[in-house]
Amino acid sequence: MKKIPLSSYIPLKNKLFLRILLYFLSLLLPILIIGAFLYVNFSQKSEDDFKQKVQLNLQSSVDFIDMFVQTAQRSSVSFFYDKNVMSLIQPYDEYNSADKVKVPNIPYTLSRISNDIGDLIDNLFVYVDDQKVYTKDGLENFNYYFSSTYKFEAYDADFWRNRLSSSTYLELLSPSKVVLNQSLERNGIPFVFSKTVNGHQTELVMTVSIERIAKTIRNNALFTSTNFMILNNNDKIIWSSLDGTEGFGTAELSEVLAKNGSDSGDVRIGGQKYILTKIKSGVYGWTYYSLTPYSEFTAQYTKVFVMIVSVCVLLMIVGCVLSFVFAYNLYNPIQKIRDILLSDGDDAYPAGRQGKMRVSELDWIGMGIHQIIEKSNTFKKRLDTLSTDYIDHVLLHVMTGNKPVNEREWHKVLEEELAFTRGYFVCCSIKLSYKPAFYEEIQDVERLMILHKMKKIVESLIGQYVPSYIIESKQNVFVCLANVDEEQDAIRLKHALGLIIETFQHDSRYCGIHAGIGKCYPGTEGIPKSYHDAMSVLANSDAQQNFLIADTADLNRERSGAPHRSDQLVNTILHYIENHYEQDLYLEKIAEQMGVSSKYISKVFKEKMGVNLTDYISMTRISKAKEIMLNTDMNISDIAERVGIFSRTTFIRLFKKIEGLPPNEFRRRAGHTADGGNVEQRMEG
Incomplete structure (x- = not known):
């Protein structure tokens, strides 16, 4: 079986076909540009949104911790204003037998407050001397409590004893490890409140659990892989989930954010890229850092990026296929047009055979089509002019009583050319009288333009009211033939003429307008009569008036001398x-x-x-x-x-x-x- 080459169906070697194909393929460039633009902008926007989401998440954790600690602080401070505390709290040596019976009310108050302040607070105790410590469980020996029951590694019993001479109302101490009953170890931040009650310095200590702060932040984190670091107002680490072997401390983190000029940025630690976020507490001055691996962002938005790229690639493939189909379908009719133009010979083109060598085939065809269109437009203008002259000629002869065409041709002019379908006809004559000022004060160019457009102005104003056709019977005299439904509709013609008078009334220095309206007659046989009436009214009008509209009734009234x-x-x-x-x-x-x-x-x-x-x-x-x-x-x-x-x-x-x-x-x-x-x-x- 003989194989038919592809080129016999698809003109791959034809320059005209290839040029059309390239035109269509060039339309795909915006898809590439828009796709690249969307990818770059969406990538940056997505990364900014991701960073903002991480920052808002950290901010919500900070706000929660601040709110919780503030609530605990207010509840703890309420201890000083409890009526039992205000009446009983004093050095233990000063209690009498009756007071010692009521002393358990103080631990009861501490127990009640501890139950209200929640999980972030590890312990709450009060002391007023160096003998006893009030806890929610009862009274403890001062030295034994700070050395065995609740031992701060950073603060011994002497530190707490010296606190009795401090006048600071609230002091946030540095974090310290706490040993409970010589076995359990915890980390806490002591909040120390000092107040004079009953003439004695009273110290209330609230220990905030660092482990519970860390648990709160981790539970609220968007990603389990995010690391956190909390610094106090002295830039000392309260807690950090970062491995100390990574060699990246608080100074390096602050330096990265300072270079970036914001509270968010990118940082590399141990060869891995992180998104660094910083939030500073407005309550206690603590600084919170979060380090989220960049891989979390990549994993979250990779699907979206793949979808954008896939859509762009698919659009490009579909665009290439459609370009090929459109180019082929467009090439065939263009080729046929070319063959038709060639069959007309060289005269169909602006340039001869030498010109064909200087321009491309597509341009050459376009020039030939353009020349044909120009010839068509010229012919149409000539035809329109001849048609208008023919209608004017027919109507003028009909108005004067001579019908130059047969009945069939006459009705064709009325119905097809003028679209007159109503049963009554009325004529009116309009005479424009231009005064010397019109020729003396108005420049020639403007004057000629006004004279040239006057017929269109009259035709437009009257055409708003009744179907009509305007003829310039002689210089500055227009005759209007209006087609109306009945005699009463002829009044609309008078309103139209009044609109013309109103339009030019303020220009009485330059012109005057007289209009005569004939009677309304049924059928085309009444057109000569109506025309004669209109011309008679116009001939007998008062020439001294600038603007005048008159009809046969006015003429009869003047003649009868009523x-x-x-x-x-x-x-x-x-x-x-x-x-x-x-x-x-x-x-x-x-x-x-x-x-x-x-x-x-x-x-x-x-x-x-x-x-x-x-x-x-x-x-x-x-x-x-x-x-x-x-x-x-x-x-x-x-x-x-x-x-x-x-x-x-x-x-x-x-x-x-x-x-x-x-x-x-x-x-x-x-x-x-x-x-x-x-x-x-x-x-x-």
């Missing part, structure tokens, strides 16, 4: 302004409130009052602002907002225009010259 009681209307307007001057007032809003057209209301108000309505509103606001300035300390910005002018700059400009000086200057002069009068008086003047 009578209105002009005096009553003007009074109503004055009353309305007086009560609403702090709001956003403008001509169209007041006309809507009065139920008449803005053109009519402007004409009547000017005839009756001799001033434009807009100027009257400004004069009213400035008059109210003057009253506030004269009677309060409000700042200019707050006063402007109070009277309905929400731009500080606009307020200052209007104030100076009407009063002839800025607001701050007016307020300053008001302290010397009273400024009276109202709006009507100013108009008469």
